[in-house]
Amino acid sequence: MKPAAIALFERIPDRLFSPLGSENRRGYWSLLCALHRYRFGPDAPMPPSHGFLLRDINKDIEDHIKYDSAWESEDGETPDTPLNIRAIGIFNRLQDAGWFKTERWGMERTVVMRPAVSQFLTMLIGFAETGPVFVSGKIRSIDANLTVVAKGEGGGDVLREAADQARHLLEHIRNTGTNVRDLMGSLDPDSSTAQYVRTFFRDYIEQVFIGDYRELRTREHPLSRRPQILRTVEHISTNEAERARLIDWYEQRPAGGNRQKAEALFERDLQRLRELHRIDEYLDRLDDEIRRANKRALAFLDYRLRSLRPLDDLIHLSIQRLVTSNAAEPPPIFGADVLMSGDRLAEPRRVVERPAPSALRQQTISDYEKARARLMLRAREARSMTAPKLAAYVSQALADKDTVNGNALPLTTNGQLRAFQVLQSVAMAMDSGSVRLASDARRLAHGFDVRNEGNEERDHPYLSGRPFAIVRRRRQPDNLKSDKE
Numbered sequence: 394m395k396p397a398a399i400a401l402f403e404r405i406p407d408r409l410f411s412p413l414g415s416e417n418r419r420g421y422w423s424l425l426c427a428l429h430r431y432r433f434g435p436d437a438p439m440p441p442s443h444g445f446l447l448r449d450i451n452k453d454i455e456d457h458i459k460y461d462s463a464w465e466s467e468d469g470e471t472p473d474t475p476l477n478i479r480a481i482g483i484f485n486r487l488q489d490a491g492w493f494k495t496e497r498w499g500m501e502r503t504v505v506m507r508p509a510v511s512q513f514l515t516m517l518i519g520f521a522e523t524g525p526v527f528v529s530g531k532i533r534s535i536d537a538n539l540t541v542v543a544k545g546e547g548g549g550d551v552l553r554e555a556a557d558q559a560r561h562l563l564e565h566i567r568n569t570g571t572n573v574r575d576l577m578g579s580l581d582p583d584s585s586t587a588q589y590v591r592t593f594f595r596d597y598i599e600q601v602f603i604g605d606y607r608e609l610r611t612r613e614h615p616l617s618r619r620p621q622i623l624r625t626v627e628h629i630s631t632n633e634a635e636r637a638r639l640i641d642w643y644e645q646r647p648a649g650g651n652r653q654k655a656e657a658l659f660e661r662d663l664q665r666l667r668e669l670h671r672i673d674e675y676l677d678r679l680d681d682e683i684r685r686a687n688k689r690a691l692a693f694l695d696y697r698l699r700s701l702r703p704l705d706d707l708i709h710l711s712i713q714r715l716v717t718s719n720a721a722e723p724p725p726i727f728g729a730d731v732l733m734s735g736d737r738l739a740e741p742r743r744v745v746e747r748p749a750p751s752a753l754r755q756q757t758i759s760d761y762e763k764a765r766a767r768l769m770l771r772a773r774e775a776r777s778m779t780a781p782k783l784a785a786y787v788s789q790a791l792a793d794k795d796t797v798n799g800n801a802l803p804l805t806t807n808g809q810l811r812a813f814q815v816l817q818s819v820a821m822a823m824d825s826g827s828v829r830l831a832s833d834a835r836r837l838a839h840g841f842d843v844r845n846e847g848n849e850e851r852d853h854p855y856l857s858g859r860p861f862a863i864v865r866r867r868r869q870p871d872n873l874k875s876d877k878e
Contacts, residue, residue: 404509406491420464424483425492427457429514433506444496444503447484454480531562532615532622539625539666545635549642549659552629556662559669566675569682577686589693619669626666631829775807778815784839786812787863791841798846799861800853810855819843820861841866 412421431437432445432453455476458464466474487493492510496503506514538555541547629635636659643655786809790802799817804810820843822834834843846860 405513406510408490409492409510409513411490412486412492416465416467420458420461421483421487423461424454424457425487425514426518428453429511429518433511434515434518441503443498444505447495447502447504450493450504451477451480451484454483458483528562528566529615531558532618535559535562535666535669536615536618536622536625539622539629542639543625543628543635545638549639549646552639552659553647553662556665560665563668563672563675566672566679569679574682574686577689589697616672619672623667623670626663630663633827776811778808778811780837780839782808783812783815783837784841787816787838787841791863791865795865797863799863802863804855814856816843816863817856817858817861820845820859 412418415421428450429437432440432450458479459476484493488495491507492514493504493506496505535555535558538547538551538558542552542555629639640652640655640659643658644650644652647658648655790797799813802809802813802816804813815837819834819838822830823838823843824845825831842864843861844864846862848859850857851860
């Protein structure tokens, strides 16, 4: 698979963006959207196998630019240029850029759009028309696809589709916070209050927002099935049969027979699905951005509502009247018993003394319950087995020897019996052939290895299982390390 920096212009023409970078870029884009809708897009009628007639495409261009007054003259055109000549010039510009391709069909010339160009135009229009995303539909689709794969009814194509959906979902949630900041920065504070409110609720709620944002934290929302989805991903990753089946599909299809590349693609798709555990982090960040946007909008609206009355003008006018008045007593500034009456003055603040809260009741634990709790903690501690405990037990059993058989291990306490059980599990993991299980077992076995000594299960006074032996792990001398280096 080639990187995007190399593969883009191997799929589309080099000059494809030239009309969209000219002065009439909005006109060219509007024309391409119209032709995509009525001629070349997936919603258009079935096109002829030989393509559309050139005169029909030129007629469509004429009908589109007939009432478009924003189209600038270029390439030597004048305002008096006939409409059909302008349409032909526009089509030639798009054809030279690679948007269209003409072919000969009998005595007529036909127009077709290359599949790669049509797909690229569809992606651009989809990006321009992106609206609210409903997380519930994405999660349900991912869950259903993974369930099909886990049951063995779907192959790598279903797994790749689920991985792509998970990646796009996380990308949309991550970008929504940036879109909210950009939108709030684009709102003009000098606009009218009505225009500000209209822009805020139309763009912020309907276009940028997540459609089911309010239900994301509820138990009924499909997002609550995220732990089940992650468990399914781990089942697909650790199940040897499923893993081999899916890697075979990757090797035959996208990897082209390269086993190493197939394993890399398989692990990449699994990692994209594992990223769903970070969705809470992205949602928390989005919550912070939304709270800041709401506070900013509410502060602006509150200021506008409070500043409706021209108080500064009233105060300035009153001062001028006082300065220019020649009467012995200045005229009253406010009307009597309307604005300055005693009933309208604020009352003094009253401090309400609240009674102190009653003390919380403390639960008394009996001596029997305390002893029972301590006993349960001691039992739990005795059953738990950590790497230091296991290393101390093995060191005591080995003493000065390099190898000791499992049947010769001391089993006089519950802790020793628990260590014996863990050593059996470590031996099975190290001989399982799985790199992941062997690596986990090696982290638990510090300074020693545990190896099976047979495949048949043998009886034991406490725990039956496959026989094993403990071998002390020798460290490599420093002089040998330097020689190898």
